[in-house]
């Protein structure tokens with residue numbers, strides 16, 4: 266049997282701990298599949314004394330994480346620290362520059378520095394792999410980069426954040442409060458170190474920028490993703506959506522068009538008959554539309570110890586087998602700088618929710634703003650649902666340009682009739 270692939274682990278939290286447990290649990294199977302053993306030769310994290318429920322005494326502990334990059338007995342560093350910059354980025358740069366393999370679960374770092382790291386990997390002839398970074402255990406990076414490599418992709422979209430999907434599902438099924446459910450997702454290890462990254466759509470935007478790069482041959486461009494999370498979605502919106510035959514889902518969507526690349530993360534209304542409506546809990550799902558393969562649907566666990574470790578170890582197995590390839594599906598020099606498409610040009614139906622004063626003329630004012638901006642109303646519902654003493658008005662628009670809806674909302678800005686910001690959600694078509 267060939268020599269072992271010697272791996273250093275940086276970060277021993279949910280994901281890093283999971284990688285050790287998985288390598289222990291499936292050691293023989295993994296060795297047979299990889300063609301050689303995968304051996305952890307060094308570990309590093311912030312706190313050596315923390316009880317992780319694993320016997321770490323068999324591994325060499327390294328205090329200075331960045332020193333792993335220079336160890337001669339290390340072939341690959343697996344980074345599971347997190348953070349777009351800081352120690353993770355220092356380690357990535359040093360490891361790839363030294364010609365060693367680098368496996369990471371860190372979508373924030375790839376979204377911001379993916380191009381640079383891919384260039385370093387190519388220069389150092391070192392594998393750079395990141396299956397765990399997008400949709401956790403789902404092999405969607407492999408699926409797009411390898412399985413769908415022959416296709417021009419028109420659109421890629423999906424549920425990319427397990428924490429938000431967990432929260433939305435619980436809010437719907439159990440009528441529970443946003444904050445209470447977030448605490449539960451954190452306890453289960455789904456949430457990012459800074460959970461605002463989850464609930465404000467930033468984590469999903471990181472992942473979308475990576476998917477878009479692979480799907481469309483563009484450089485990962487986090488700054489070009491419009492991101493809004495689920496913070497402003499009320500239980501009443503979820504109930505209203507259900508009455509309209511929809512579920513609320515945080516959807517990341519990237520689409521290539523004649524005017525450039527459109528990338529957005531936003532809560533959407535998803536019709537019950539769309540498979541994304543049936544993705545619940547921390548499950549993720551990605552849809553990719555290829556010109557020859559048609560619609561691909563990937564679904565599975567997007568977060569948590571076991572699923573994420575599964576993706577990290579799959580990358581290690583690939584490296585042990587000698588399978589690499591360009592990180593973003595084509596050489597870094599061929600990745601184009603994306604032109605951001607204007608969202609105002611997009612057409613679609615939308616859900617609009619207003620919390621209003623319950624008095625004469627309010628509905629007329631909203632309807633007039635819609636009329637003046639050229640927004641055609643398909644249905645308008647005022648149920649007398651009160652949100653902190655105000656009435657909820659929900660509107661579904663006919664298909665039309667998003668620009669018109671934005672103009673209507675602009676006309677209503679500052680209106681004395683409105684209590685708080687209206688919520689706009691596109692309806693997934």
Ligand SMILES: NC(=O)C1=CN([C@@H]2O[C@H](COP(=O)(O)OP(=O)(O)OC[C@H]3O[C@@H](n4cnc5c(N)ncnc54)[C@H](O)[C@@H]3O)[C@@H](O)[C@H]2O)C=CC1
Pocket residue numbers: 275276277278279280281309310311312330344345346347348352370371372373397398401454455456457458567568569570573
């Ligand atoms: N938890 C999950 O379900 C998923 C996490 N990820 C990504 O995996 C990475 C790790 O996430 P988790 O394991 O959840 O985080 P975590 O917070 O549970 O673990 C982070 C680990 O990094 C170590 N660390 C932090 N700062 C350090 C530093 N300056 N130097 C050395 N070590 C340091 C900590 O000691 C800890 O062992 C992140 O990039 C995250 O976005 C990706 C997919 C799913």
Ligand SMILES: N[C@@H](CC=O)C(=O)O
Pocket residue numbers: 398400401425426427428429455456457463468567568569
């Ligand atoms: N915080 C992320 C973890 C996986 O990437 C999520 O909730 O999806």
Ligand code: NA
Pocket residue numbers: 396397398399400401402403404405406576
């Ligand atoms: Na994945």
